[in-house]
Amino acid sequence: MISYILLLFLSFLVLCSIALPSSCPNLCECDQNDSSWSVYCRKAIINDTIYAEILNQLPLTLRSLHIQPPSNRIGSNKLRWNDNINRFAQLRVLRLINCQIPAMSRSIRLPSLEVLDLHSNNIEHATMSNFGGMPKLRVLDLSSNHLNILPTGVFTYLRALRSLSLSNNTISDLSTNLLRGLNSLRVLRLDRNPIPIEHINELFTDVSQLDELYLNHCNLSSIYSLALDRIPQLRQLGIGGNNLKMVPTKELRSLPQLSVLDLSHNSIQEITACAFCNTNISKLDLSHNLLGISKDSPFNEDAFRTMPLRHLDLSFNHMNDFDSKWLGWAQEELTSIALSGNFLKNFEESWTYTLKSLIHLELAYNHIKFIPVQLPSRYYHLISLNISGNELTYLPDNINTLLPNVKTFDITANRFHTFSHTDLAFLNNVEQVYVDGNPWDCSCAIQGLQVHMRDRYAMRHILNYDNVRCATPSLVEGHSVLAITDVNDCAVLFGARYGLTQTSEMLILLAGVLLFAALLLMILGCIYFLRERQYKGSYVTREHSRTPLTMANTHSCSSSTNDTHGPLSPPFDPFLVSTETFKATPPLIPPAPPKPGSSYFGI
Numbered sequence: 304m305i306s307y308i309l310l311l312f313l314s315f316l317v318l319c320s321i322a323l324p325s326s327c328p329n330l331c332e333c334d335q336n337d338s339s340w341s342v343y344c345r346k347a348i349i350n351d352t353i354y355a356e357i358l359n360q361l362p363l364t365l366r367s368l369h370i371q372p373p374s375n376r377i378g379s380n381k382l383r384w385n386d387n388i389n390r391f392a393q394l395r396v397l398r399l400i401n402c403q404i405p406a407m408s409r410s411i412r413l414p415s416l417e418v419l420d421l422h423s424n425n426i427e428h429a430t431m432s433n434f435g436g437m438p439k440l441r442v443l444d445l446s447s448n449h450l451n452i453l454p455t456g457v458f459t460y461l462r463a464l465r466s467l468s469l470s471n472n473t474i475s476d477l478s479t480n481l482l483r484g485l486n487s488l489r490v491l492r493l494d495r496n497p498i499p500i501e502h503i504n505e506l507f508t509d510v511s512q513l514d515e516l517y518l519n520h521c522n523l524s525s526i527y528s529l530a531l532d533r534i535p536q537l538r539q540l541g542i543g544g545n546n547l548k549m550v551p552t553k554e555l556r557s558l559p560q561l562s563v564l565d566l567s568h569n570s571i572q573e574i575t576a577c578a579f580c581n582t583n584i585s586k587l588d589l590s591h592n593l594l595g596i597s598k599d600s601p602f603n604e605d606a607f608r609t610m611p612l613r614h615l616d617l618s619f620n621h622m623n624d625f626d627s628k629w630l631g632w633a634q635e636e637l638t639s640i641a642l643s644g645n646f647l648k649n650f651e652e653s654w655t656y657t658l659k660s661l662i663h664l665e666l667a668y669n670h671i672k673f674i675p676v677q678l679p680s681r682y683y684h685l686i687s688l689n690i691s692g693n694e695l696t697y698l699p700d701n702i703n704t705l706l707p708n709v710k711t712f713d714i715t716a717n718r719f720h721t722f723s724h725t726d727l728a729f730l731n732n733v734e735q736v737y738v739d740g741n742p743w744d745c746s747c748a749i750q751g752l753q754v755h756m757r758d759r760y761a762m763r764h765i766l767n768y769d770n771v772r773c774a775t776p777s778l779v780e781g782h783s784v785l786a787i788t789d790v791n792d793c794a795v796l797f798g799a800r801y802g803l804t805q806t807s808e809m810l811i812l813l814a815g816v817l818l819f820a821a822l823l824l825m826i827l828g829c830i831y832f833l834r835e836r837q838y839k840g841s842y843v844t845r846e847h848s849r850t851p852l853t854m855a856n857t858h859s860c861s862s863s864t865n866d867t868h869g870p871l872s873p874p875f876d877p878f879l880v881s882t883e884t885f886k887a888t889p890p891l892i893p894p895a896p897p898k899p900g901s902s903y904f905g906i
């Protein structure tokens with residue numbers, strides 16, 4: 304016996320010692336794949352002390368580390384660069400976001416690092432020596448820092464760099480040859496910097512192989528002088544937020560391969576004939592322009608001629624009305640359209656009726672209050688529907704038949720408190736459901752949603768599960784829906800909203816059952832008693848009137864109890880007929896023989 308306990312104790316110790324070195328830091332979440340770890344620390348505010356502890360605790364096989372303050376709480380991470388990160392020779396992805404990091408170290412040695420994301424920090428300077436120890440880096444994000452001047456050659460060591468973001472800094476001056484030697488660079492983001500066009504043009508000579516260029520919000524009132532002909536392979540261009548008044552049709556002709564164009568946040572009021580003719584543009588963003596200002600269609604009937612347009616964003620254009628016929632040449636082939644933020648409330652037939660290939664529809668921020676029980680026929684084919692930011696509180700009961708093919712359903716930031724069983728039956732068949740930003744009621748009914756979310760736990764970052772939070776009851780207000788566990792303590796039927804605990808509800812239930820049983824007994828007793836009285840009654844009636852025996856089934860309990868008929872005769876119960884009863888008081892007209900299913904014999 305003692306040896307058995309000892310054995311148990313020993314095995315417990317062994318288990319502990321195996322588990323200890325690879326335990327997940329308790330402020331983080333860890334995804335393990337064989338021995339390589341992906342660690343996310345986004346649940347709590349993290350400072351230098353805690354960061355150092357986390358680095359000490361993680362296994363050397365760490366593959367990915369992501370540190371970012373929680374989105375819902377006030378407060379911010381505050382970190383300085385810690386060279387202990389160099390322990391992780393297998394680290395591929397490092398994201399230290401919104402951590403107030405003032406500078407990068409000059410002795411970083413991360414030979415496997417492929418992705419370095421330092422956006423939203425306080426980095427003011429960058430030099431060549433910062434990037435000497437990461438030869439495999441493919442993606443570098445330094446956006447939303449305080450970079451001002453970048454010295455020549457700063458990125459020279461990053462021979463494998465494919466994507467560079469310097470967006471939202473205060474770069475007003477680019478040194479010549481800044482990108483010299485970056486022969487792998489394909490993606491360049493320079494949004495929200497006051498860089499003069501001449502400096503941008505000079506960059507192009509070093510990276511003529513660019514695939515994607517983003518110059519959104521760069522205070523360009525025209526792109527006339529932008530030397531796009533130096534980057535002829537460009538496939539994606541972002542020139543949103545630049546106060547453009549017209550589509551730069553002429554300039555786009557030097558980009559024969561362009562397939563994605565962002566013209567959002569400009570001041571475009573109309574799309575003229577052949578605005579994009581002979582381009583390869585299949586995805587066009589015209590959101591946040593002024594297309595709804597004119598009374599009629601803002602699109603010339605030849606606006607989308609000779610271009611392979613598939614995806615069109617017309618959100619936030621002050622359009623109180625929309626007719627899909629306006630899209631002219633694009634109608635047949637368009638597969639996705641966004642009409643968000645346009646005061647389009649009532650799911651009109653005219654929004655979609657000529658779009659024969661439509662499978663993605665976005666109707667966010669349109670003050671939609673409910674989904675009607677009938678939708679235009681095109682909705683039957685939708686694969687994704689985005690109705691986030693509206694005022695929905697419920698889904699129709701037949702949602703399953705309205706949207707049978709939907710795989711992505713976004714109802715972020717509506718007014719849902721809870722889902723019914725039919726809602727959940729529908730949602731559980733949808734691959735990606737975005738439910739964050741709703742005021743969830745975390746009493747019992749939330750369990751269905753929790754089960755739904757746990758099934759999709761692997762996609763929790765995509766589906767923003769961090770922001771799926773309780774609004775009521777007040778005890779758990781602001782808590783993550785996934786983290787709520789005391790739901791188990793809530794009542795079974797009535798919900799905790801009436802302040803009932805499980806025990807008191809059980810008592811109420813028990814009392815209810817007892818009461819019901821008592822009632823049932825009373826009713827049975829009454830029926831039995833009534834039957835006896837009825838048969839006695841029929842005997843008496845028959846004796847006097849000689850009418851054939853009929854069973855008075857329709858007598859109610861109260862009406863038959865006050866009959867005051869003559870002498871009591873022995874009870875007659877057709878189910879309890881005994882020969883003795885017949886002998887004792889033979890009825891004048893013998894009771895009709897039982898007719899077992901007369902219809903069987905009648906034919």
Ligand SMILES: *[C@@H]1O[C@H](CO)[C@@H](O)[C@H](O)[C@H]1NC(C)=O
Nearest residue numbers: 334335336337338339341761
């Ligand atoms: C696990 O690692 C293998 C290779 O090491 C990779 O192919 C696979 O995609 C990883 N799975 C997940 C879920 O990260």
Ligand SMILES: *[C@@H]1O[C@H](CO)[C@@H](O)[C@H](O)[C@H]1NC(C)=O
Nearest residue numbers: 348349350351352353354381
């Ligand atoms: C970091 O936070 C922990 C707990 O919040 C605190 O005890 C510690 O003093 C903090 N360290 C620094 C350097 O601020």
Ligand SMILES: *[C@@H]1O[C@H](CO)[C@@H](O)[C@H](O)[C@H]1NC(C)=O
Nearest residue numbers: 423446447448449471472495
């Ligand atoms: C740009 O950076 C500043 C801080 O540097 C930040 O407050 C702001 O939100 C950023 N803007 C965007 C659009 O990211």
Ligand SMILES: *[C@@H]1O[C@H](CO)[C@@H](O)[C@H](O)[C@H]1NC(C)=O
Nearest residue numbers: 496497498521522523524525
């Ligand atoms: C934007 O450009 C105009 C001239 O086109 C200039 O007057 C203005 O100062 C610039 N604004 C900023 C914020 O750089």
Ligand SMILES: *[C@@H]1O[C@H](CO)[C@@H](O)[C@H](O)[C@H]1NC(C)=O
Nearest residue numbers: 559560561562563583584585
């Ligand atoms: C046009 O764009 C598509 C992708 O949208 C691409 O596959 C195709 O190669 C492009 N054609 C030309 C001529 O660039």
Ligand SMILES: *[C@@H]1O[C@H](CO)[C@@H](O)[C@H](O)[C@H]1NC(C)=O
Nearest residue numbers: 618643665667689691713737
């Ligand atoms: C839904 O639309 C909103 C508003 O345009 C957008 O921010 C959001 O990313 C969309 N959701 C998905 C899943 O694409």
